[in-house]
Each structure stands twice: as C-alpha cells, then as structure tokens.
Amino acid sequence: MSKDILTTQDLHLYYGDKEALMGINLNFAAKGITALIGPSGCGKSTYLRTLNRMNDLIPNVTITGTIKFKDQDLYAPSADTVQIRKEIGMVFQQPNPFPFSIYDNVIYGLRIAGEKDKEKLDAVVEKSLRQAAVWDEVKDHLHESALALSGGQQQRVCIARVLAVSPEIILLDEPTSALDPVSSSQIETTLLNLRHDYTIITVTHNLQQASRIADRTAFFMNGELVEVDQTKNIFMNPAEKQTEDYISGRFG
Amino acid sequence: MRRLFDDELAELDADFTEMGMLVSEVVQQAVDAFMSRDAVAAQKLIDHDHEINQREIALEQKTFEMIALYQPVTTDLREIVTILKAVSELERAADHARNVAHSTIKFGSKQKIPGLEQLIGEMGQITTRMIRDVLAAYVNKDDHAARELAEIDRKLDQLNHQIRADSYQQMRLDPTFETGASIYLNVSQDLSRIGDYVTNVCEWIVYRKSGQIVELNPANSDSAD
Numbered sequence: 001m002s003k004d005i006l007t008t009q010d011l012h013l014y015y016g017d018k019e020a021l022m023g024i025n026l027n028f029a030a031k032g033i034t035a036l037i038g039p040s041g042c043g044k045s046t047y048l049r050t051l052n053r054m055n056d057l058i059p060n061v062t063i064t065g066t067i068k069f070k071d072q073d074l075y076a077p078s079a080d081t082v083q084i085r086k087e088i089g090m091v092f093q094q095p096n097p098f099p100f101s102i103y104d105n106v107i108y109g110l111r112i113a114g115e116k117d118k119e120k121l122d123a124v125v126e127k128s129l130r131q132a133a134v135w136d137e138v139k140d141h142l143h144e145s146a147l148a149l150s151g152g153q154q155q156r157v158c159i160a161r162v163l164a165v166s167p168e169i170i171l172l173d174e175p176t177s178a179l180d181p182v183s184s185s186q187i188e189t190t191l192l193n194l195r196h197d198y199t200i201i202t203v204t205h206n207l208q209q210a211s212r213i214a215d216r217t218a219f220f221m222n223g224e225l226v227e228v229d230q231t232k233n234i235f236m237n238p239a240e241k242q243t244e245d246y247i248s249g250r251f252g
Numbered sequence: 253m254r255r256l257f258d259d260e261l262a263e264l265d266a267d268f269t270e271m272g273m274l275v276s277e278v279v280q281q282a283v284d285a286f287m288s289r290d291a292v293a294a295q296k297l298i299d300h301d302h303e304i305n306q307r308e309i310a311l312e313q314k315t316f317e318m319i320a321l322y323q324p325v326t327t328d329l330r331e332i333v334t335i336l337k338a339v340s341e342l343e344r345a346a347d348h349a350r351n352v353a354h355s356t357i358k359f360g361s362k363q364k365i366p367g368l369e370q371l372i373g374e375m376g377q378i379t380t381r382m383i384r385d386v387l388a389a390y391v392n393k394d395d396h397a398a399r400e401l402a403e404i405d406r407k408l409d410q411l412n413h414q415i416r417a418d419s420y421q422q423m424r425l426d427p428t429f430e431t432g433a434s435i436y437l438n439v440s441q442d443l444s445r446i447g448d449y450v451t452n453v454c455e456w457i458v459y460r461k462s463g464q465i466v467e468l469n470p471a472n473s474d475s476a477d
Contacts, residue, residue: 207325208323211325235325235326236325236326236329236463237326237463238326244326244327247325247326248324248325248326248327248328249255249257250255
C-alpha cells in the first residue's frame, strides 16, 4: 500500500441532529488531483471543509471519526489549526482577495508569521504568482489593488496566496463556478501544473471539469461516499448505478 | 428522469436498426441474385447502393451532433459509439453485397460449377442469417448472442478456404474456366468479408454492454479486401 498523505476513517458530521456525513472512508495519496462530485447537499463541500477544520467555525457541528494528515490527527486536542491551514490551504468559490495590493495579498500568510525579509518576500511573491500562472499578467501591477483584477485573475491570486505558505494539500471549493469559461480554463491549466507538486482536492459541479483535470473522482450522495475510482473509470464505466445515473444527468 | 437525450438516442437507435434491416435485405438480394444469376435484380441493387451510403452519413452526422451537444458519458457514450462504429461496418458489408451483384452480372451465362455453386449457396445462407441475427442481437442488447455469432463466422471462413482451394483446382483442370472460377473466388471472398463485418458489429454489441473492447474475429480470418 502506498503511503497516503491524508486519511479519513469513519467520518461522521452532524449539524445539530442532522447527520450530514455518514461514515466517510477516503484516503489521498500525495500529489495529483481528486475531484469530489455529487448533487447539492450530498456532503462533498462539508467533507472538504472537515479536511482543514473549516467547520470548526460553524456552531452546533459535531464530528466523529478520524482524519489524519501524515499520521497526525487533525482533530486531536493538541492540533494547531493555524498550522493545519498552512499545510492544508483552501481556495473558495468566490475569489476573495483582501482589499490590499496583489503583493500584500500573496505575502499575507508569511507576514502574519513574522517574515520581514524583503528579498525573501519578493521571491515568494514571484514564485507563487508564477505557479498560479498569473505572474505575466500582474507583474507590472504588483502594488495595485487586487480588487481591480478580473475574477479569473483574482482567483489565481488567491491560489498564489495559498501557495505562498508552502502547503502540501490544496482544497478548492468550486473554484471556477463564478468564472467565465476562459478564466475557468486558466484555473484548470494552473491546477494541472500544480498537481505534480501538490495534493489537490477540488469540489466541483462541473462534471466535464472533473473529467478533464482530475486523476481520481469521488462521488458523494446523501452524505455517503458512493464510489471513488480513477476518473476514467468513473466516466466510462462506473461500478455503481447511482454514479452512472448522476453523471449521465438522469438525476441531480 | 426522462431526458431529451433519451428521445434523441431512441430515434438514432431506430434509424440505425432501419439501416441494418436495409443492409440485411441487400445482402439477401445479392445472394439470391447471384444464385439465380438474375442480372436485372443485381443491377437494381447496384443502382440503390448510394441510399445506404447516404444513411451512413446521416447517422454519422447525428452521432457527432449528439456527442458535441450532450457530451454523453458511460452507457450513453457507449450507445453512441456503438452506433458510430457499427454503422461503418454495415455500410462496408453493403459494399461487398454490391460487389456480389457486380459478380452476378459479370458471370452472365457462363457455365456453373456444381460443387462451387453448392458451397457458395451455403455461404450465402450463413451470411444472410448472420446479418439478420446481428440485428436481433443489437436490438435485444444480447452480448451472448453476439459472441455466438462470431463463432459462426469461423464456419464462413472455412467455406471460403474450401472454395478457394476448389476454384484453383478447377482452374488447373480446365483453364477455360478461369474467369468463372475467379468470380466464385470473388463472391466467396465478399461473403466472407460480410461475415467479418458482422463479427465487428458483434464486438461493438459486446462493448456497448460491458465497456470492454474485444476481438471476436478469429486470428486466422482472411482479411484481404
């Protein structure tokens, strides 16, 4: 068995009395893209948020089961959420740059961590923006507001902001659903380049996007993981009828 | 949930089956015309061949359109791919039926060779049955029947080999028979090819059901065109 970087065992999540995740077992090997798909309310975004403890912010949430990042229990009392979110970064559906310059957006995490070395910060800004495939478009405007950028550029700056703190895992929650096809395609290309160095887990409603970029696809329904397999198998010959019905548009 | 795609697929499926029936008729007519040396029927068949080609093109266009507009996956994709591939096989089978019709006209009133005549008759029966049965297997989504049909194709290949041997034998015995014997050779080859195309359709029927691309044509199949 290859060493998994992130493992989920018997993960249950309740919003009050309502069980939103019903015992998810899902592991991720290092590197590559996994897409989480499923109808609205199936639990895929809820699951994604458990992976860097974003659900901690929601009142009334109870989580049982185990999530381990490199054998470290993410929900252990001693776990440091700031450290976790540095190693497991997240990009959201709506591009959410801070109302600062592009430069300050990218170094936000490092600055909070106390990094002051200008040369080092400059290097990280360039490297992160290059990795996010937006450097050429913004390099002459680094000190202008990130809010002036297009939606697609903003989203790539947000990806650069995550990359700047050197995460191992990048979570994305419908990263292109607010973007036009050209910007979506640029994000997809960015992710395809990043998958060689990062473990990427993305929630998407765009099935073609999952089939285009994901190495593996996991199908969720009603709070359960129905099936996970190589993307090719899911889209050509899924094992479960529910998967087939969903991806061929018979429901959902 | 009934999708618009399902309606269009049902229509495509019906058009494909209709073309299959047309090809089946053409093969039957080609065999009948040859056996009775009916040059008029043979010419009629040649004159109508373009209709099958037009149907093939229309079906191909429709499948491309459905792939582009609906982006089908899993069984939907397999249904469409099966039709797209099988339609070409049927069209080629019809081309060989047309070749048989040309052979019928070319044979004219030359003397028949009873032994070869009987073998060709056998091949004709097997071929026409295969093409009828492959349509039934397609319509019934019966991958077992498809696999069995591919077995029958072996018999067709054996007969083809025998006809070839016997024709050469005839040519050696009586050189004036050369033209007639070569026509038997061609017809035998054409019928054998029709069997191979039917077997290819069988492969797509298996694919549609299982997602597996299989090779059902026997390895020793004579595939010379």
